[in-house]
Amino acid sequence: MLCEISVWGNFMATWTLLSVAGLFFILLLSGIVFVKYYVKPTYEMWRWKTNPKYPSAEKVKDEIIMMLKGMVTATFCPALALQLAQRGASKAYCGVGEFGWGYLIASFFIVWIASDFYEFFYHRLGHKYDFFWNIHRYHHQFYNPSPFAVIADEYVDQLVRSAPLLLFPMIAPINMDMMFLQYAIFFYGYGSYLHWGYEFSWPDAHHPVINTAFQHYLHHAISIKNRPYHTGFFFKLWDQLFGSVYTEACFCAKCEQAKGERSVEKWKKVEKPDYSVLLRPAFWFSPSTGKKDE
Ligand SMILES: [Zn+2]
Numbered sequence: 001m002l003c004e005i006s007v008w009g010n011f012m013a014t015w016t017l018l019s020v021a022g023l024f025f026i027l028l029l030s031g032i033v034f035v036k037y038y039v040k041p042t043y044e045m046w047r048w049k050t051n052p053k054y055p056s057a058e059k060v061k062d063e064i065i066m067m068l069k070g071m072v073t074a075t076f077c078p079a080l081a082l083q084l085a086q087r088g089a090s091k092a093y094c095g096v097g098e099f100g101w102g103y104l105i106a107s108f109f110i111v112w113i114a115s116d117f118y119e120f121f122y123h124r125l126g127h128k129y130d131f132f133w134n135i136h137r138y139h140h141q142f143y144n145p146s147p148f149a150v151i152a153d154e155y156v157d158q159l160v161r162s163a164p165l166l167l168f169p170m171i172a173p174i175n176m177d178m179m180f181l182q183y184a185i186f187f188y189g190y191g192s193y194l195h196w197g198y199e200f201s202w203p204d205a206h207h208p209v210i211n212t213a214f215q216h217y218l219h220h221a222i223s224i225k226n227r228p229y230h231t232g233f234f235f236k237l238w239d240q241l242f243g244s245v246y247t248e249a250c251f252c253a254k255c256e257q258a259k260g261e262r263s264v265e266k267w268k269k270v271e272k273p274d275y276s277v278l279l280r281p282a283f284w285f286s287p288s289t290g291k292k293d294e
C-alpha cells in the first residue's frame with residue numbers, strides 16, 4: 001500500500017502529510033482516552049489510577065505543546081525512508097515480495113524485538129549520561145503524565161527513536177507496510193497505554209514478561225538522571241538483563257487497593273482539575289504559570 005502512493009517522491013510533501021496524519025491520529029487516540037479517564041473519571045476508574053492525583057491543566061497544555069514538537073521530528077525519518085524506498089535506494093519492499101511469507105513473518109518478529117531493544121537502550125542512555133539526559137529530561141518534567149505524553153519529547157529524542165524506520169530497510173529487506181504498521185501499533189499504540197496513568201487488573205504490574213502502565217508511570221515518577229528504572233518499552237527482559245528493575249515496595253494500583261488507599265472517602269478528597277480551559281484559545285496563549293504539580 002505505502003509503495004503505491006506517488007506523493008512520496010517529494011520529501012517535503014511526504015513529511016508534511018505524515019505529520020498531519022500523525023497529528024490527527026494522536027489527537028484522536030490520546031484525546032478519546034483523555035476525555036474518558038481525565039475529564040470524566042469515575043470512582044471505579046480512579047481505583048486503577050497509579051497516582052491518585054490528576055495533573056493540572058497547565059501541565060497537560062505543556063505536554064500537548066511538547067507532543068507537537070515530537071510529532072514533527074518523529075515523522076522525519078519515516079518520510080525519508082519512504083522516499084528512498086520509492087527511488088529503490090533501500091531494501092524496502094511491499095506485498096509478500098520475492099522472499100515469501102516465511103521471511104515476512106520472521107522479519108516481523110526480528111523488527112519487533114530489535115526495535116524494542118533499540119528503544120530500551122537509547123532510553124537507558126538518556127538516564128546514564130549527562131549529554132543524553134539533557135535531551136531526555138524534557139520528557140521527565142511530566143512526572144504524573146497523561147496520555148498526551150507519549151511523544152512529548154525534545155526534537156533529538158524522537159528523531160533517534162524513529163530512526164529504525166529509516167535504518168532497518170537499509171540493512172535488510174523490510175516490508176514497509178508491515179514496519180510502519182508495527183511502529184504505529186506497538187510504539188504509538190502501546191506507548192499510549194504506557195502513559196495512560198491507569199492500570200488493568202490483567203496484565204498487572206506484577207506480570208513477569210511485559211512492562212505495564214505501572215512500570216512506565218514508575219519510570220516517570222522516580223527514574224531520574226543516573227537512575228535508570230524500567231527504561232524498557234514492551235519486554236521486561238532488557239531491564240532484567242541490565243539490572244534496572246525496581247525492587248522496592250510496590251505501589252501499583254492493585255497493591256494500593258489492598259492497603260486501603262483507594263477508598264470512596266479518599267476519592268472524594270481528590271481534586272478534579274477543570275480541563276475545559278484547554279478548549280479556550282486564550283489559555284494556550286497565556287504564559288505558563290510555572291506552578292508545579294505535586
Ligand atoms: Zn526516561
Ligand SMILES: [Zn+2]
Pocket residue numbers: 139149150195216220
Ligand atoms: Zn514516558
Ligand SMILES: [Zn+2]
Pocket residue numbers: 205206250251252253254255
Ligand atoms: Zn503491586
